[in-house]
Amino acid sequence: MSRDALADGWAGAFPEAGWMAPAGAVVPGVGAIEPGAWRAARPPEAEGWAYLAACEAAPPAAMSLGAVRVGQGGAFLAGAPVFSLGYRLDTPLQGGRLGALADRLTRAAPRLLEWRMLGVGSPFTDACPLALDPRLDPAGRDAALRALVTAAEADARRRGASLIAFKDLAPREAELTGDALAAAGYVPVESLPVAVLDLHGCAGLEAYLARLSAGTRKDLRRKMKGAHRVSVEWRTSISGMEAEVRALYEATRTRSRVRYGDFEDLPDGYFELVGQALQGDAVFACYRVGGVLAGFNLLLVQPDRVIDKFLGMAYPLGPEHDLYALSWIENVRFCQRIGRRYFQTGQTAYASKLRFGSALEPRTHYVRHLNPVLHALVRLAAPLLAFPRWDPDLGHAAREARA
Incomplete structure (x- = not known):
């Protein structure tokens, strides 16, 4: 798409602001985003702005927290908490032969199965608290999401994170964002249901x-x-x-x-x-x-x-x-x-x-590796990495359903 066509699309999505494109910025946390704007962009919820800001007060030692804010002319359009940590690729595996093999590999070479990850969402919620201004039309929502993805990926590079995951999208958020994330190259991976x-x-x-x-x-x-x-x-x-x-x-x-x-x-x-x-x-x-x-x-x-x-x-x-x-x-x-x-x-x-x-x-992760070769491997491995596949209770329930 040409720059002029892209500008025309943004102007249609945000007519009150002319051709000004939305821009994403990394902020210290959700606590740095206007609480009223955040609450207006999310359904009423317990795990909202106040909860997320409280969790940011003293994060666990292994995590670094922050947030991405997307705005246009000072107005809040979209946002999400982010976190980074060392992610073990065998995290979905719960016991069994593959889990035991991964443990042995990790003991022999601790860094072999660990990638630095930037998560979009919160490690302290069961659903990704992604805020989107409900007044946005589909084109405006996609433009805001592109700005959020761009800012998150830039933050990942700054932190030395190669893996990016939109964590635990609930059905509502997956419906709103799934197409835009897939267009940006993100691969869906089934997460644990709630x-x-x-x-x-x-x-x-x-x-x-x-x-x-x-x-x-x-x-x-x-x-x-x-x-x-x-x-x-x-x-x-x-x-x-x-x-x-x-x-x-x-x-x-x-x-x-x-x-x-x-x-x-x-x-x-x-x-x-x-x-x-x-x-x-x-x-x-x-x-x-x-x-x-x-x-x-x-x-x-x-x-x-x-x-x-x-x-x-x-x-x-x-x-x-x-x-x-x-x-x-x-x-x-x-x-x-x-x-x-x-x-x-x-x-x-x-x-x-x-x-x-x-x-x-259901819950769904959307995942992308910044290295194209490794991302191709992530895409191939997505069915194997599905968390329900390895949960012992869900496995037992699936076997009973087939019997």
Whole structure:
């Protein structure tokens, strides 16, 4: 396309600004972007501007955070958080022969399977928080996305990152941006889906339980009989409990069957910072047995759903008191009590979530390597790199569905 034709396209997309093209710039973080403009460009959400800015306050040591802002004549058109880290290419592999082989290769040559990556999105959300001015028409949106991609790729080169990934695009964002990213050479790679329980039509707990299989319903009722041994406290602050809460999170993380490396690291003071930033939309359910903190849930509340962000529990105390099942029931009751239709529970531990009635909402990465030869390899390897292929719970569910 000629320069004049391109200018005519931009003028059509932004008639109030004439031929001025949108321009992208790297800023220190989402906190440096106008909060009102950001919120106007995103649906109402708990993991919005305040949440992202709180996460930027003390990032994990392995990560460097920032953001890209696209503007035109001072007006905000688009933006996204970005992060960089050393990405291990075997991250999707969870055990098995290939995972063991990759571990041996990494021990022998630590840099062989690690590429420096710039992620567009946030390591602390299950969906890419990409902000786009909703007033843009399709041509204007594509122009803003081109500016965002150009700025992100320039930032990647500055950071010495060769791999760029638009992380965890939800269906809405994938529909808005997928064609533009594909035109820019980005390859889709299937990410881990998000589990979401739809409580529409469930007026109370019994209505929810009635939807489950007879075996699951019987199991939950049996575990609920022990609920009298566990007390539940609902809080919007963990003041005085910070160390206990972090210890429970770490205990649960270390016992997980899956490992996603640096993506599991949280900012210093994460739970306190998020609680303060969300001003009541971050709720902590604290579970005690005999006065001892046996577990906690961090729940984020937004207009249509409750997001179960993190669960932490003490071992063996939590499992001995069926804390996972009891907390699930308490969270369902919480959703019903405050009138939220959806209960979203993240990208891991799918077996129980599916058994308890959740459905899976897809996520997609869009990936490009700046080296054309290596990018050709990424394109060929995209089906092998799909995260659901290697998740043990999803693999088991797929085998059951085929049986």
